[in-house]
Amino acid sequence: MRHAQVLNALAIILGIFALTMFVPLAIAWHYRDGAESAYDEAIIVALGSALLLWLATRRRRRDLTVRDGFLLVALTWAVLPLYAALPLYFHIDALSFADAYFEATSGLTATGATVLAGLDHLPLSINFWRMQLHWLGGMGVIVLAVAILPLLGIGGRQLFKAETPGPMKEAALTPRIAETAKGLWGVYVLLTVLCGLLLHYFGMDPWDAVMHAFSIMGLGGFSSRDASLGHYQSLPIELVAMGFALLSAINFATHFLALRSRSLRPYRADAEIPYYFGALAASILGLTVYLMAFDVYPDFATGLRYVAFHSISLATSLGFATTDYTMWPMFAQLWVLFLGSFIACSGSTGGGIKMMRAVILYKQLFRELLRAMHPAVVRPVRLGQRIVPDSVLHAVLGFSFIYMVTIVSMTLLLSASGLPIVTAFSAVVACLNNTGPGLDAVGPASNYSVLSDFQTWVCTFAMILGRLEIFTFLVVLMPAFWRK
Secondary structure (H helix, E strand, O other), rough: OHHHHHHHHHHHHHHHHHHHHHHHHHHHHHHOOOOOHHHHHHHHHHHHHHHHHHHOOOOOOOOOOOHHHHHHHHHHHHHHHHHHHHHHHHHOOOOOOHHHHHHHHHHHHOOOOOOOOOOHHEEEEEHHHHHHHHHHHHOOOOHOOOOOHHOOOOOOOHHHHHHHHOOOOOOOOOOHHHHHHHHHHHHHHHHHHHHHHHHEEEEEEHHHHHHHHHHHOOOOOOOOOOOOHHHHHHHHHHHHHHHHHHHOOOOOOOOOOOHHOOOOOOHHHOOHHHHHHHHHHHHHHHHHHHHOOOOOOOHHHHHHHHHHHHHHHHHHOOOOOOOOHHOHHHHHHHHHHOOOOOOOOOOOOOOOOOOOHHHHHHHHHHHHHHHHHOOOOOOOOEEEOEEEEHHHHHHHHHHHHHHHHHHHHHHHHHHHOOOOOOHHHHHHHHHOOOOOOOOOOHOOOOOOOOOOOOHHHHHHHHHHHHHOOOOHHHHHHHHHHOOO
16 A cells, blocks of 8 residues: 555545536536436546545555655546546447547547547537546646645645656746646636637637637647538637637746736746747748748738648647648648647647757757867856756756657557558657647548557557656656655
8 A cells, every 4th residue: 555645646636537527517418418428427437436546545644755746647647538538438339448548538638639520410518528628638637636635635746746847847936836736727717718708709609619718728629620620711710729829838837927927028038939939930931932832822821821820730739720731742741740849838738848848959969069169168058047957958868869769669569550651650749749630541631530449549658658748657667666
């Protein structure tokens, strides 16, 4: 029972998560959409499991250690999709367990890769549940929980540090970790409400506006329409989606500090933001000119509209589509897919290695080139006015190495299982970066239902690895982790 406290905390998180199912249950009962029994059964199973696990471990109370934090985060992101999949599995007859778990994992990790078709005809409550998972997973179920666990005698700081993405996690926004979590969620809720109101104002019906606001703020990509945002053919709606996707891919700590100080100064002080907007602007302009050279679109304005939307959508890991970009030349397809690997800022709801790591790698490379010419030079790596410690540099280099190894090994695994190389590579990159749609057979005009169960499980594992930025999950798999 060495890890009884971890299981006790997991029971509390599972109990809180089970309560969120009452929202789609209420929708199902109100509209009589046919999914009522699926939620009844799922809630009974989830709450029953949480209660039994809590009763079995309630007598062992202590604060969480660093090791406990890693284990709890890994268990949470492996276990919650199991229960999140239940409403889908109970209601959709043709859905296998592997596909249901994949869909739930894609929701909670805010990936947006789907195995479902006929989304326009699914019950409202099922679509709502899928996109509610994005909203909960976007900021992190764990971050919400650390605002509650301290009230139950369970400290949350180690948990928060294991969950929060990015290489530099030490700085606290407020003195207490629960206040930090509440502050971040406050910003998240505020931006979600604004996004939903604007989507409704520009033509979405109220439920679609709420659901798509969940998807956009979580940078997920699930939609209630098979054609995604392309269903609406509305430039204002696309602009709203792009604007809030750009906000969601910025560090939420920066948003929090800006709102608290009522000043734009935190944005100017954020070292990632100039690189973030600069790389996006250069990519959008360059790809628009490139596609015009191939006569893909009739005029520059049309090309700019579609390139800007899909560049922002895939770069921020939102994953919405308004057209089939796999009809573009292969270079343009690969470039927008590649953008999702590094554009999103640390502390955002986006995926990939994060812009902070990319900037650190770039500056470290420049320093090494300078040292090759001038061996005696002393030039520290800086982010803004801060010197990056060697420990962070080593961590970033280690993370970048394991990130590339993961992509290569999983691509080879999927290729060995029979997938064409473009499909295999893009599926791994899209799932690991939590982007959603890939290329070829898993592009925006298709979905992941073409994969076998084995291939589906590989992509599911890639999504969880990406959401936890690889290290958190791999640490738990090390034999040394389990030694006393």
